[in-house]
Each structure stands twice: as structure tokens, then as C-alpha cells.
Amino acid sequence: MDLFPNRPILVEMVLDPTLDPGASSPLYLQLQRRLRGLIQQGEWRPGSRLPAVPELAHRWGVHRLTVLKALAGLKRTGWIQTVQGRGSFVASRLPEAPGLRASSEFPFEGSSLLVHDGELGSWLGETLERAQDRHLVSFSAGFIPSDLLPCEQLRRITAQVLKELGPEAWVYAPPAGHRPYLDSVSQWLASEGEPVDEGWGIRAIPGAQSGLALALESFTVPGDRVLVESPCYLGILALIRALGREAVPVPVDRQGLDPERLASALQRSEAKLLFTVPSFHNPTGMTQSKARRERVLALTRSHGVILVTDSAYGDLRFSGNSLPPFRRLEGADHVIHLGSFSKSLAAGLRLGYLIAKEDLLRRMAPIQEVQQIAQPPLTQAVVAKFLDTGGFRRHLARLRRALKERRDAMVEALAEHFPQGTQVSEPKGGMHLWVVMPEDFSALDLHRDALQHGLGFAPGPLFFADGRGTNCLRLNFSTHDPATTRDAIARLGHLVHHRA
Numbered sequence: 001m002d003l004f005p006n007r008p009i010l011v012e013m014v015l016d017p018t019l020d021p022g023a024s025s026p027l028y029l030q031l032q033r034r035l036r037g038l039i040q041q042g043e044w045r046p047g048s049r050l051p052a053v054p055e056l057a058h059r060w061g062v063h064r065l066t067v068l069k070a071l072a073g074l075k076r077t078g079w080i081q082t083v084q085g086r087g088s089f090v091a092s093r094l095p096e097a098p099g100l101r102a103s104s105e106f107p108f109e110g111s112s113l114l115v116h117d118g119e120l121g122s123w124l125g126e127t128l129e130r131a132q133d134r135h136l137v138s139f140s141a142g143f144i145p146s147d148l149l150p151c152e153q154l155r156r157i158t159a160q161v162l163k164e165l166g167p168e169a170w171v172y173a174p175p176a177g178h179r180p181y182l183d184s185v186s187q188w189l190a191s192e193g194e195p196v197d198e199g200w201g202i203r204a205i206p207g208a209q210s211g212l213a214l215a216l217e218s219f220t221v222p223g224d225r226v227l228v229e230s231p232c233y234l235g236i237l238a239l240i241r242a243l244g245r246e247a248v249p250v251p252v253d254r255q256g257l258d259p260e261r262l263a264s265a266l267q268r269s270e271a272k273l274l275f276t277v278p279s280f281h282n283p284t285g286m287t288q289s290k291a292r293r294e295r296v297l298a299l300t301r302s303h304g305v306i307l308v309t310d311s312a313y314g315d316l317r318f319s320g321n322s323l324p325p326f327r328r329l330e331g332a333d334h335v336i337h338l339g340s341f342s343k344s345l346a347a348g349l350r351l352g353y354l355i356a357k358e359d360l361l362r363r364m365a366p367i368q369e370v371q372q373i374a375q376p377p378l379t380q381a382v383v384a385k386f387l388d389t390g391g392f393r394r395h396l397a398r399l400r401r402a403l404k405e406r407r408d409a410m411v412e413a414l415a416e417h418f419p420q421g422t423q424v425s426e427p428k429g430g431m432h433l434w435v436v437m438p439e440d441f442s443a444l445d446l447h448r449d450a451l452q453h454g455l456g457f458a459p460g461p462l463f464f465a466d467g468r469g470t471n472c473l474r475l476n477f478s479t480h481d482p483a484t485t486r487d488a489i490a491r492l493g494h495l496v497h498h499r500a
Contacts, residue, residue: 027066111439172374222245226273271305407426
């Protein structure tokens, strides 16, 4: 006989095994996904009443506040409605998930949920190591894979150049660069309608990353603020942090940097530099329109901010019309243009070029000479010969066709195997595309699963100064042949559905 018949019965709540308190996404977002899944699967039909909050809390073994936060998210996104005094009901008309192609307002920044400090760790070198792991099908780093490299042509040219240079192949080149290389690059650019104008100069650099570091150290000091795109190339974020500067994010959309947000950031930040990847943006793959370029140029000029443009992917257009680089626009005296052969010819060459007005070059020259002393003349002479003989143009034609085929294979596989509502950019060149999942999806959790299944990609938070982008992925379509890509994306999609 119960001596206390009116006392409450305490029932121990056990956390549902589908929820993981150790995951990157908080429990309320995980629960929100589960509840939405039940609605999509028809367990709770449109117009039906949801169980009460205590019942939901007991079913999933969570606190009632966790349930309330999950329901608030479902209400905000249109999946449920609440009626005062009656409870929560499935919406009579469920949200229509957008198609795979993004709308004009593509949410590149993804969810506003932020990762915890220190959760990402160091990724630049780790990303490259994973991309080269033969036991991993990785889409984490963008480079020309071995099957697309012009290896035999470069071997023949290297042998020829070694004979022509003789002992000069093994000595220092001038600090500005091997003169035949600088002349060949200038002639190539002129043939593409982008000559180096009078009053401007060109210098050799060991890739665009080196140019970014050179600009940063030449025109800023520790503590200075630097404007970056949001999302942006993770290498510049790593540089800014390593050198003690502060990154100030400016959102991007389909047309490039948002000019209104840029104007606001310029007014309040007192920034010294702005870094941008205008063509085939890393990580989204998008290209800034000419109107945006002109507006960004005018804004930075009026505020006295140096504009550093990374054109590492500029030669990789495979559809659409080309756009003039910033340095060719009127009023571009404050522009530093970075070009590279790492993405268009061979990453192992570690060779690029920097173009700027002579006064800016004079300010950078002492820092460059201290950092680098000089570039090896052999690799510069090899690239010069490859340009002069037409080999580079022929190589680019083949490479562009292959990249388009690989992009198409990835986009088609994503459409087939990722959930409805996934948004994917469709670049007209370069090597990357950007994937945005529902706002409560965790790319970091997916990444851990993917590595265990032999798959790799770059999670979105890597590309944000403030740790957002938790539901975003960057995928590089250049790395694998179409068949491998289709198979790997199908496997990755299976993991996504398991977590959705």
C-alpha cells in the first residue's frame, strides 16, 4: 500500500541514443532535426497537435528548455504553429524546400551558430595532408591532380632549360625575379587583354600565399584591422592570426562583396587593407560582377585602404565571359594584384607574380628581399619557356574542359544524393563549390563521420573570421575524376541523410 498516494512519481529520463551531447551542434538543434524529420516522415501530419513539452522532454531524455528551444526554431522556420493555451501544431502548409540551385539571395554565410573557440585547430597544413592521403577520397584542397598535370611537357622543357642556363640554373636570380620569366608573364597577360600598364611593375613571388603575407607585413603592423570576405580563403585568416592582426569580415553574395556592408565596415573599422578573391572566389566559387568591382574599388580608394586581389584562379574560367581585373579599372592605383601558377599549372612549382604601381612595389621590395632573398631561376625559366612556346595555352584548354566536366559531375551527384533543400553554388571556373545545408545541420559532425568512412572535405567554419558557417561545406571538384567524384558524393550523401 502506498502511504503517500499523492506524491509525484519520479521517472528517470534517459537521453535518446540519436542525440549526442558531445557533438558540435547543441542538443536543441539535434532535437530540432529529429522533430522536423518526424513531420517530414508523416508521423505528425499537417494540422495535428504535437505532444506536450513534458512528454517530448521525456521521450528524448532532455530538459524541457531544450524542447522549448527546438520548438522555437521549428516555429521560426515555418514547420509548426503555436496557439496560446492549446499547444503546438504542425503547420497546415509545410515549408517548400528550395531546389538545389540557389536563389538570388544565396545564404553563403549559412547558420548564425558559431563554433567554440579552439574547436577547429590548425587546418592549413592538415588539409593538404588529407588531400594527399591515398586512403582518403578528399575534396578538402584545390590543386591540379597528377592526371591533369602536363608532366611530360614540363620534363622536356626542364631538360632543355638546364642545358641553356648552364651554371646560371643554380645561382640567385635578381630579387625582383628572373627577367625572362617576368617578360614572358607580361606578354602572356597582354595576349589575354590584361597588359601591365605604364607606371606599374611586376615581381616574382613563390605563389599567391607569399604575396598575401608580403602585403600584410608591408602595409600593416600588429593590432591593425584587415577586411576580409565572409566566407573567405582560410589561408589569409591563418596569416592574419599568425601575424597578430585582426580580421574584420564583410559578407559576400552572388555578385561579390556586399557594398553596403563594406561601406559600413570601412567607416567603423579603420582598416588598412582589404583582401578579396574576385574571380572564382575561394571558397564559394562565385565571381564579382563588374559593377561590384567598380564599387569596391571606389569605396577602398575613398577610405585610403589598399586593395589586395588574389587572382590565383583567374585562368580557370570554363564558361561565361571574362571580367577585367581590378588593376585594369580606372582609379586602381591602390590595387595589388596577385597571380599564381600553382592552380593553373602545377602546385609544386610554387611560383607566381605580383603586379602593382611602382611606388607600392618600392615599399614592398625591402620586405620581400628579407623574406625570400630570391626565387630559383630554374623554375622561373621553365615557366617562361612553357608560356613562350604556347604550351601553357594548350594545357589550359585541356584543363578547363576537364574542370567543367568534374564540376558537372559533382553538381549532378549532389542533386541526386543530398537532401532536398541543400543549396549549392555552381561556379563558372576555378576549383571549388559551396554547399549550404539546413541551418541546424553540423558540418563538423559530418566531417568526423566522413573521415571514418574514408571521405574528406573542408567544413564551413574554416572560412569565417567569426566561426560561423557551421552548416556549410566547401568541396573541391578538381581533385578526382568524375566517376570517383560521383561515387564519393553518393557515400557522403548517405552520411548526410543519416544525420538529417
